[in-house]
Amino acid sequence: MKIAKHIFLISINVFMLLLISSCSEEDTEIESYFEITETQLYAPPEETEFNIDISTNVNWKIVSTPDWIQVMPEVDYNINKLQITVFENEGYSSREGKIKIKTTGTVFEIEIRQGTFYEDFRKCYVTFEASGYQGNSVFTVYTQSDAKPDYYWGFTIRHEQNLSDEVYSDQYRISSCEEFMYNGYEMIPTETTILHIGESEFAYKKDDASYFTGGFHGNETLEEINFFIDNDLITNLSSEFTMRPCEEFSYLQKSIMHKNDISHTEEATHIKRTTIKDGGYNTKNTLIGIETVSMNICYGSIVSVSIDVGEKGYTDNFNESITFNQNGNRKMEEVNDIMFLWSNDSQLSTKIKSVFSIHNNSSKQYIWDTQYYSKYYRYIQNVDLGIGEVWNFETKVIFNKMR
Template identity: 55%
Template structure:
């Protein structure tokens, strides 16, 4: 059983990732060849020391319409136990577009998920920064990884391009207050599954003591500007063009949003469901130079001691 605790010993040396190939455009043959029928819906590559001496997964999810295109998710263990960050957890770091030619994945140069948070975080009343995920103040206590529902039982052996239908990781963690005493705030159960041309994440938090929420970002997705050129909300009546001016776009009480880029032939559909205030949660795109970041949130509500909330987000990428 691939199950380790947060006190697992970290490697002292650091292995640098070779990102040169990922940054290189390739000449893509977009014709769908018959051999693509033999391609798997997902491929998983694992390097036990690939991210700063820690675990690194590359998970490639096949496009549902163009079977030689794949979305390459990078999932890694991030560890920084300084007081400012205080983080030891697994996260989706980013996602890029690839073309598969039967033996090797070739990067197109396009990014789907930018560096940042794409799963869950919240901001406590009085805190200067959000808690959890990209923002730190979170440490895992248990982690497990599954391929097609089967646990990976070896956390030390590298493997490449293991074909499957889905990849899932389940992380239990503690979230902490913004203080140097590292006061425990809540437990966090995160289940993230990559399959069917995208990913689904369910995040459940349970308060250790009453948490006065300034903002609970139940759904957050750092969609790259390579995808965010135009967008519309669930009703598809109001189409906006993004200009990276730092403003909020498509803001409203809805639980679904669609963004796309006609030039780069990429799209993303985002769906969200909350266990609390689902009808009243607000969604929008923060239109910046780096990403069109999707938020769905509510504000100024207390999470009482022992109470649990859950949040679900489904993101599906595709070719136009």
């Protein structure tokens, strides 16, 4: 009996020692961490050094570095600083690269972008050619990315004129938009398209028509046109200029919408103000009835988002994003006034928001998913514009780099 009791006491003591040991190990276990003070660096073209602080209790090493960057040290020697040297960029063009640091099971990145001094860049630059498109004038307006200051979106606004009976067009409009990188001296195209060629502002189709009216589709001729840089009227359109810095550019056009008949009968007045600034554009279309115009459909918001931007889409009414497949169908059609599109490949995104003065709470939007673009439409259908009646449609479009 005493032996059994003695064995029992020994067992209890061993169990308590194991329990205390286990609790002690849990209490003293230290969680690993790796913290770095900077993950994005901007360097001028000249050779530049950066010192980055590291706070960690794990081993690490540099696993990847661009050949125009030197990092010391390359492995952990109990030093809590990285000395990064960005070598001179003799071509003064922009370039970017990543330093990759590996710890146990995790890779951290420091993104480095080299160009000129970004704080000297202006939000907008305007170039004007008096005869840049078929002998007519062209504006190219570059508006700066908010996330990456050396990226710009270059909007082309051109005077399109074809007064043949089939087209009957004389107007200014946004025809396209491309992505550029700015090195402080010139805009360098990245070969990425932002807006595909087509209509990106306004059009409608009447009940008895087989073709649309307005913008790219024709049957629209201007009566008045004014251009503004920082709200100052441009008074001289005979002298060309290049890369004029500013905060914003806008144009205000009054035009007439015509019937598709031999006499090109006037049916409505169209007043359009498009402003390019802050990484995108805002266009307000006002339509005033001259005659009663019965419309099958009126597209108050149109944005020809290229497939370089429109790879995926999302709205607040969908639980998941949609990946577009360019099969020519309508996607994401719903009553809504906002949409987000983006591309992981180009790291570009856009937010589109529209406001209608009529049927705003019942207007549908959708993406026409083709091989050329993920084109955004918002519309009203089966409506009559009365004589003297005024409709307003406003669309705001912002583009940006995701990282």
